[in-house]
Amino acid sequence: MRSVAIVGASLAGLYTARALRDQGFDGTLTIIGSERHRPYDRPPLSKEFLAGRITEADLALETEDEDLGAEWRLGVRASGLDRHDRRVLLADGTSITADGVVVATGATARSLPGDSPSLRGVHTLRSLDDALALRADLVTGRRLVVIGAGFIGAEVASTARELGLGVTIVETAPAPLARALGGEMGTALGALHEDRGVLLICGVAVQGLTGDDRVDGVLLADGRRLDADVVLVGIGARPETGWLEGSGVDLGDGVLCDSGGGTSVPGVVAVGDCASWFDPGLGHHHRVEHWTGAVHRPTVAAATLLSGGTAPAPPQAPPYLWSDQYGRRIQFAGHTRPGDSVTVEEGDVASRSFLAVYRREDRPVAVLGVDQVRQFTRWRRRLGTVSTG
């Protein structure tokens, strides 16, 4: 392999570049990114950075003396891939042909369905530019409505409260985070909002937004109208794979990959939020949208690419995520699905510091910790040694 092109210059792209070099690849490396920024870390965008506690420079993922010997093509979008000669087509009309291609284009925040007019004051949060725009709008005393009580919505609610805004969260499901954590623990985390005077409305859909030039309210399906000066739409993200349509790379919920990151096209691998790897434990493809997945899988994908797909895929640790809300540290590892039992094994829900273990037929499959970092670390290790399918 003499040349590799990485599409997507963020967490998964950077870690794949590092892994390729670490594994001895000394050929031409080109990194293409549609944002004009060098790779930066996204989790603080809803937390410390949004709160103004850290600066843009603190988000940098590269170290000062890091030199990957790569050519960076920043501020230009890849618009297509020609599978026959692995040519990445760029929006500026140029193209890059390489022996190996890494797809690391991440995900894009979903906007509200329907043709909602583009009102000022309505935000989504995925990029640094999004965070700067949102931060400028989070002015003390304003009313923020967060649509969607997922992790990003919950973190923005927490940060906005800290900044002195009045905050309401609207969630269509009966409990926040129910799909990720189950209804019982979702409800337990919902209480963190209510503790801080955030109104959490669950089980109601959003009908639309009101306002002429700037948003002034949110209409709910039950007829209620919430006043709003600022709205954050936090209803998830879709994999950024549109540029691969028609390329011959198989797509489903993201780029479909084998358990080593290889796609349906030889010489093309995919990593990070855009990639749906086959998980042998679960028996199906699974798209992991967390930081740790975008950091660990590049090592495997780089080996797959450099070996031409012959490197055996090592077993993967269970997915892990963390979230910071209202000064509490939330951590989750594993896979849960409806029907798993949940028991609190340390602390208690009422004190907002607890560790809950999810079991399926008496086998631990997942663990949730709220301000229980030490115990969580042990449980996470334990899960890593058993199959969580």
Add this chain to the structure above:
Amino acid sequence: MIPACALAALPRGEAFRLDTVEPPIAVFHTDDGDLYAVDDTCTHQDASLADGWLEGCEVECPLHASRFDLRTGQVDAPPAKLPVRTHGVVVEDGTVYVVPSDLPPNLPPGARARTV
């Protein structure tokens, strides 16, 4: 010299967080029986290394798995970029004491902003 804890209260494989000092210090007792002290706060973001995973002479941060060499404080695995400050450890009459370093700490950006 600051008294941390009784040696008997810190079995091998365990860590003690000394949070009567600012910034807090983590004392580790390795499986081989050695004692090390470093700043408790990870240099990447706000996490307590005493809550991390101790393996040999390394601790893995519980939040994003940066690994630090307890002997030198060096980062063995990213995302952390800066070493963690190390301190001396002395055991006298069954008590573990920390001899604090006089070098400046490498606290993470958010924590830095809080202390100044």
